[in-house]
Amino acid sequence: MSDLDPRTLVRLMKESEHLLEDPYSGKTFRPLWLRRLSIHEEVLGRNNPAAGSGIGEIRYGYSDSPFGLCRIEVGAQGILSLNFLDSPKVLDQAAAHALVLRRWPGVRCTQDRALAETLLGNIFARDSRAPLSLHLRGSQFHLKVWRSLLTVPESCLVSYARLARMADSPGASRAVGGAVASNPIGYLVPCHRVLRTDGHLGGFKWGLERKKAMIVYEAALSDIDFRTAEGARDR
Numbered sequence: 001m002s003d004l005d006p007r008t009l010v011r012l013m014k015e016s017e018h019l020l021e022d023p024y025s026g027k028t029f030r031p032l033w034l035r036r037l038s039i040h041e042e043v044l045g046r047n048n049p050a051a052g053s054g055i056g057e058i059r060y061g062y063s064d065s066p067f068g069l070c071r072i073e074v075g076a077q078g079i080l081s082l083n084f085l086d087s088p089k090v091l092d093q094a095a096a097h098a099l100v101l102r103r104w105p106g107v108r109c110t111q112d113r114a115l116a117e118t119l120l121g122n123i124f125a126r127d128s129r130a131p132l133s134l135h136l137r138g139s140q141f142h143l144k145v146w147r148s149l150l151t152v153p154e155s156c157l158v159s160y161a162r163l164a165r166m167a168d169s170p171g172a173s174r175a176v177g178g179a180v181a182s183n184p185i186g187y188l189v190p191c192h193r194v195l196r197t198d199g200h201l202g203g204f205k206w207g208l209e210r211k212k213a214m215i216v217y218e219a220a221l222s223d224i225d226f227r228t229a230e231g232a233r234d235r
Contacts, residue, residue: 004212006199009157013195016156020166034150036129037188040077041147042137055080055135057108060100061116062090065124066217067187067210072116073100078133079119081184084206123188126221134185144168145179152193155222157215159197181205187214 056076062085063070069085090096093111100109122130136146148166152158158166164176183191186206192214196202204211 004216009195009199009201009215010197013157013159013162013199016153016158017162019153019156020151020158020162036131037150038078038131038133039147039150040133040135041143042077042135043140043143044137045139055104055107057110058100058104059110059112059115060096061111061113062096063113063117063120065120065187067206067213070116070120070186071096072119073103074112074115074119075135077135079185079188080135080137082123082186082188083184084186084210086207132188134188136185136189138179138182141169141175142179142182145176146183146189149180149183149189149191149194152190154190155218157193157195160194160202161197163194177202193218 058073058075058080060071060073063072065084067084069088069090071081071083071085072079073081091099097109097111100111119132122128122132136143138146145163145167148163151166152163160173160177160180161170163180164170164172167176169176180191180194181203183189183205186192192204192211194202201208201211
């Protein structure tokens with residue numbers, strides 16, 4: 001990852017520009033991989049801060065990924081969260097269950113290792129075309145930012161300022177950064193593709209080393225050479 005320097009990342013952001021949506025020019029782009037996702041949105045706000053009637057029973061589990069151990073949580077409408085864990089070991093079953101119950105008070109939760117392994121296998125398999133469902137829950141603003149994030153293609157990079165424009169909120173880079181940091185579904189809602197305008201990585205709730213690894217992983221899949229920032233992208 002020594003070649004992952006800010007100048008190279010700025011160049012990659014510029015090369016990604018023609019594949020990004022722009023509400024001010026009317027340009028839209030729908031990556032092929034996005035077509036395998038069905039997305040259910042639930043607005044949370046002052047009047048319904050704990051809305052969740054459509055969650056149903058939550059099934060969760062742990063499995064390995066190219067970026068370490070993951071925990072995935074799935075409700076009736078789809079994947080609610082995908083988190084990357086720093087510990088290389090799964091918590092014992094009682095501790096894992098207690099953790100999920102604290103996250104979802106009043107909701108029935110069941111551990112389902114087979115489901116977790118199947119879903120995570122489908123998410124990270126290069127040639128998988130298996131459909132996936134996401135259940136995004138947040139404020140109107142957060143949902144708008146996450147929706148824009150979903151249009152950033154694999155191996156493309158975008159600045160927080162550019163993402164703010166894509167979300168029809170120019171000048172709101174700081175607020176957009178907060179929404180990105182609140183993303184509960186790692187990798188699938190690709191907050192790892194958002195950088196500072198100067199090419200520095202910015203933040204990442206699952207650690208900057210993991211963010212670097214995701215960028216390098218996607219670049220390798222698309223034959224991008226970080227020394228030249230050129231290569232064929234498989235769309």
